[in-house]
Amino acid sequence: xxxxxxxxxxxxxxxxxxxxxxxxxxxxxxxxxxxxxxxxxxxxxxxxxxxxxxxxxxxxxxxxxxxxxxxxxxxxxxxxxxxxxxxxxxxxxxxxxxxxxxxxxxxxxxxxxxxxxxxxxxxxxxxxxxxxxxxxxxxxxxxxxxxxxxxxxxxxxxxxxxxxxxxxxxxxxxxxxxxxxxxxxxxxxxxxxxxxxxxxxxxxxxxxxxxxxxxxxxxxxxxxxxxxxxxxxxxxxxxxxxxxxxxxxxxxxxxxxxxxxxxxxxxxxxxxxxxxxxxxxxxxxxxxxxxxxxxxxxxxxxxxxxxxxxxxxxxxxxxxxxxxxxxxxxxxxxxxxxxxxxxxxxxxxx
Amino acid sequence: xxxxxxxxxxxxxxxxxxxxxxxxxxxxxxxxxxxxxxxxxxxxxxxxxxxxxxxxxxxxxxxxxxxxxxxxxxxxxxxxxxxxxxxxxxxxxxxxxxxxxxxxxxxxxxxxxxxxxxxxxxxxxxxxxxxxxxxxxxxxxxxxxxxxxxxxxxxxxxxxxxxxxxxxxxxxxxxxxxxxxxxxxxxxxxxxxxxxxxxxxxxxxxxxxxxxxxxxxxxxxxxxxxxxxxxxxxxxxxxxxxxxxxxxxxxxxxxxxxxxxxxxxxxxxxxxxxxxxxxxxxxxxxxxxxxxxxxxxxxxxxxxxxxxxxxxxxxxxxxxxxxxxxxxxxxxxxxxxxxxxxxxxxxxxx
Numbered sequence: 001x002x003x004x005x006x007x008x009x010x011x012x013x014x015x016x017x018x019x020x021x022x023x024x025x026x027x028x029x030x031x032x033x034x035x036x037x038x039x040x041x042x043x044x045x046x047x048x049x050x051x052x053x054x055x056x057x058x059x060x061x062x063x064x065x066x067x068x069x070x071x072x073x074x075x076x077x078x079x080x081x082x083x084x085x086x087x088x089x090x091x092x093x094x095x096x097x098x099x100x101x102x103x104x105x106x107x108x109x110x111x112x113x114x115x116x117x118x119x120x121x122x123x124x125x126x127x128x129x130x131x132x133x134x135x136x137x138x139x140x141x142x143x144x145x146x147x148x149x150x151x152x153x154x155x156x157x158x159x160x161x162x163x164x165x166x167x168x169x170x171x172x173x174x175x176x177x178x179x180x181x182x183x184x185x186x187x188x189x190x191x192x193x194x195x196x197x198x199x200x201x202x203x204x205x206x207x208x209x210x211x212x213x214x215x216x217x218x219x220x221x222x223x224x225x226x227x228x229x230x231x232x233x234x235x236x237x238x239x240x241x242x243x244x245x246x247x248x249x250x251x252x253x254x255x256x257x258x259x260x261x262x263x264x265x266x267x268x269x270x271x272x273x274x275x276x277x278x279x280x281x282x283x284x285x286x287x288x289x290x291x292x293x294x295x296x297x298x299x300x301x302x303x304x305x306x307x308x309x310x311x312x313x314x315x316x317x318x319x320x321x322x323x324x325x326x327x328x329x330x331x332x333x334x335x336x337x338x339x340x341x342x343x344x345x346x347x348x349x350x
Numbered sequence: 351x352x353x354x355x356x357x358x359x360x361x362x363x364x365x366x367x368x369x370x371x372x373x374x375x376x377x378x379x380x381x382x383x384x385x386x387x388x389x390x391x392x393x394x395x396x397x398x399x400x401x402x403x404x405x406x407x408x409x410x411x412x413x414x415x416x417x418x419x420x421x422x423x424x425x426x427x428x429x430x431x432x433x434x435x436x437x438x439x440x441x442x443x444x445x446x447x448x449x450x451x452x453x454x455x456x457x458x459x460x461x462x463x464x465x466x467x468x469x470x471x472x473x474x475x476x477x478x479x480x481x482x483x484x485x486x487x488x489x490x491x492x493x494x495x496x497x498x499x500x501x502x503x504x505x506x507x508x509x510x511x512x513x514x515x516x517x518x519x520x521x522x523x524x525x526x527x528x529x530x531x532x533x534x535x536x537x538x539x540x541x542x543x544x545x546x547x548x549x550x551x552x553x554x555x556x557x558x559x560x561x562x563x564x565x566x567x568x569x570x571x572x573x574x575x576x577x578x579x580x581x582x583x584x585x586x587x588x589x590x591x592x593x594x595x596x597x598x599x600x601x602x603x604x605x606x607x608x609x610x611x612x613x614x615x616x617x618x619x620x621x622x623x624x625x626x627x628x629x630x631x632x633x634x635x636x637x638x639x640x641x642x643x644x645x646x647x648x649x650x651x652x653x654x655x656x657x658x659x660x661x662x663x664x665x666x667x668x669x670x671x672x673x674x675x676x677x678x679x680x681x682x683x684x685x686x687x688x689x690x691x692x693x694x695x696x697x698x699x700x
Contacts, residue, residue, distance in 0.1 A: 002521075002522040003444070003521075003522055003523055003524050003548050004574075005447075006444065006445065006446045006447040006493060006494070006523075006524075007443060007444055007446065007578050008442060008443050008444075008446050008578075008582055009578070009581070010581050010582055010585045011585075012580075012581045012582075012583075012584035012585045012588075013584055013585060013588060014584075015404070015407060015584075015588045015589070018403070018404060018406065018407075025403070028403075028404055030402050030403050030404065031402045032402070033402065034398055034399040034401065034402055035398055035401050035402065037398075039398050039401065040396075040398045043393045043394070043396050043398070043594070044393070044394045044396075046390075046393050046394075048384055048385055048387075048389050048390045048393070049384040050563060051384065051385050051389065051560065051561050051562070051563040051564055051598075052380050052381045052382070052383065052384055052385065052560040052561065052562060052563065053368070053375070053378075053380050053562055053563055054365070054368060054378055054380065054556070054562045054563060055562075055563050055565070056368065057365060057368075081431060081587060081590055081592075082587060082589060084586070084587040084588065084589070085586075085587045085590075088586045088587055092358060093357060093358050094353070094356065094357055094358075095356065096356045096357065096358050097355075097356040113585050114585070114586070116585075117582070117585045117586065143356060144356070171352075171353075172352040172353055173353055173356075174353050174356075198353050206404070210401065210402040211401050211402065212401070212402060212403055212404045212405075212589075213400060213401035213402065213403055213404060213405050213592060213593035213594075214401055214592050214593065214594060215405070215589055215590065215592040224354075228357050228358075228359070230362075231359070231360050231362045232358055232360055232362075232467070233362075234362035234363055234364075234365075235360045235361075235362045235363060235463050235464070235466075235467045236434070236435075236438045236464070236467065237431060237432060237434040237435045237438055238362075238363060238365045238434065239365070239432060239434070239562075239565055240431055240435075240565070242431075242563060242564050242565040242592075242594075242595060243563035243564065244393070244563075244564060244592075244594040244595065244598060245592060245594065245595075248401075248594060
C-alpha cells in the first residue's frame with residue numbers, strides 16, 4: 001500500500017468519553033438543562049419541503065438573529081459547526097506566518113492539534129504556578145495568539161483590561177479570544193472588536209446555550225477578518241450550517257430569558273459546590289466557567305477519576321505534565337453534584 | 351494591518367445562486383421532490399433534551415443505517431457535512447505527494463479550489479472533444495486521482511469496467527470516485543472497495559435523497575482509508591454530524607421505497623425532456639444524472655442564460671474555457687420543465 005506514504009498522519013484530538021446509559025456525565029462541560037422549549041416547537045412545525053434546497057451560506061436567520069441579539073453588524077458575524085469548526089478555520093486562515101503562534105501550555109487541548117495539522121509553528125507559554133496567565137508573557141514576537149477566557153481546563157478568568165493590553169500590543173498579529181465559557185460569569189471582550197481590527201472573538205452554543213448536540217459556534221470580528229474567514233470557509237465547504245441547525249439556533253436565541261435562567265442555575269450550583277469541595281480537601285483556581293479544575297491534598301487525581309468512574313460518575317482527567325493531579329469536573333444539576341459530593345466523601349476519607 | 355500579510359488568501363468556490371421567491375430554480379441540481387414524510391415525523395417527535403449533549407463522533411444511527419442499507423461494514427463508512435466536507439477532508443488526508451493529482455479539465459469546480467487551498471499540486475486532463483473521459487489518460491504518474499461519475503457538469507457516465515481499469519492501474523495512488531449523481535441511472539463502483547484498498551467512493555444526500563438542506567455526505571472505502579480519514583477529521587472537528595442531521599438522515603434511509611419512487615420520477619422527466627431539447631436545437635452528452643449540459647446550435651449560452659433569468663428561470667452558466675457556450679440545466683418537476691421548454695422555445699426562435 002504505497003499510497004500510505006502520501007497520507008497525512010496525525011495524532012488526533014481525543015474527545016471526552018460519551019458514555020450512554022445511567023451515568024452522571026460531568027466530563028465534557030455540557031449543560032445539565034435542555035435548550036429552550038422554542039427549539040421543540042420550531043422542529044415540530046418545520047417545513048421539510050425546504051430541505052431539498054441548499055441552505056444559506058452564511059447561516060441565514062441564525063446569523064441575522066446573532067447580529068440582533070449581540071448588537072453586532074451581520075458582516076461581523078461568522079457562523080460555524082461548533083466553535084471547533086470556527087477555530088480550525090481561523091487557524092488555517094490567519095496563522096500563516098513563519099513565526100510561531102503562542103498560547104498557554106495548559107489550555108484547550110485542540111490548539112496544538114490544529115497547529116500540527118496545518119503545519120503552523122507554535123510555542124506554548126507556561127501558566128504561572130497558580131495557573132494564571134501573565135499578560136506580559138504575550139508581549140513578544142509571534143505569528144498569532146490564542147487565549148481562552150476563561151481558560152480551560154483551569155476555569156480562571158482574565159480581565160478585559162489585561163486582554164486589551166495583549167490585543168493592543170500585538171497589532172501585527174491576529175489575537176483569538178476563545179470565549180467558550182464566558183457566559184458563566186466572565187466579561188466578554190466583544191465590545192473591543194470595533195476598536196481592534198486584529199481581534200477575533202469565538203463563542204459557542206455548546207455550553208451556556210445547552211446545544212452541544214446541534215453544533216453551533218460563532219466568531220465576531222471586524223468586517224475584513226470575517227470576510228477572510230468566509231473566503232477560506234467557502235473554499236472548503238460553502239454550506240456548513242444546515243437548515244435544521246439554522247432553525248433550532250434561531251429559536252434558541254429568541255428565548256434569552258430562558259438562557260439567562262439556566263445559566264444562573266449553573267452558576268448558583270457552582271457557587272454552592274465550591275466551599276463543599278474545599279471542605280473535602282480540594283483546591284482549585286476560582287472558576288468563572290461551568291467546571292472546576294481541582295486537585296486533592298491527599299488522594300491522587302487518577303485514583304479519584306477511576307473510583308468515580310466505577311460509581312458511574314464521569315469527570316475528565318488528563319495524563320499530561322503539570323495537570324496529571326487535577327480533575328476537571330463539569331457543573332451538573334444539583335442532584336448530580338450531590339451524588340458527586342457523596343462519592344467524593346467516600347473516596348477521599350477511606 | 352500587517353497581520354494581513356499572514357492571511358491565507360484564496361479564490362473561493364462560487365456556489366450557484368440561491369434566489370428566493372417565486373422562481374424556477376434549475377441551477378444547483380436540487381431535487382424537485384421533498385424528503386420522505388418520515389423526516390417530518392422524526393423532527394416532530396424529537397426529544398430536545400438530548401441536544402444538550404455532544405453527538406456521536408461517527409454519525410451514530412446515521413452511520414449504522416448507511417452500513418445496513420448499503421450492506422457495508424460500519425468501519426468502512428465515513429459521514430460528513432455534505433460531500434464537499436467529505437471530499438475536502440479526503441484531499442487533505444490523502445493528497446500529500448509531490449506529484450500532481452489529476453482530474454478532468456471540465457469537472458466539478460471545487461476540485462482545484464481544494465487543491466489550491468491545501469497547496470496540492472494538480473494537473474487537469476482534458477476531456478475528449480465529445481466531453482468523454484478516456485481511461486488511458488489516467489494511466490500515468492500521479493499523486494492521486496479524482497473522477498466524478500457521472501461527471502459534472504457534463505452528465506456523462508463511465509462504465510464500472512473503465513473505472514476499475516483506472517483504479518487497478520493506480521495501486522500506489524488513492525482514487526476518489528465522486529458519485530454525487532450515481533443514483534440517477536449509473537452503476538456504482540461501491541462493490542470494488544473490497545477489492546481495491548486505494549478506492550474511496552463518495553456519495554451525497556443532496557441530490558437523489560432530496561436533502562441538500564441537511565448536509566450529509568458519505569465516503570466508503572477499506573478500513574484503513576476510513577481510519578485515516580477519521581483521524582484527520584478528528585483533528586479538525588470531532589463532532590460534525592449534529593443530532594438533528596443524524597435523526598433526519600436515518601429517517602430518510604428508512605424509506606427506500608420513497609427514495610426509489612422520487613428518483614424514478616426525476617429520471618422519467620429527464621428522458622421526456624431530452625428529445626424536446628434536441629428538437630429545439632440543443633445538443634448535449636447523454637445524461638445519467640439529474641441535469642443536462644446543453645449547447646444550442648444558434649443562440650449563445652450566455653444569451654439563453656440571461657433571457658431565462660429575466661423570466662425567473664435559473665440555470666447554471668460558467669464563463670470558462672471549453673464550456674462557455676453550454677448551460678447546465680437541472681431536472682426539475684414536470685411543470686417546471688414545461689415552463690422551461692416554453693421559455694426556451696421563445697428564446698431560441700425569436
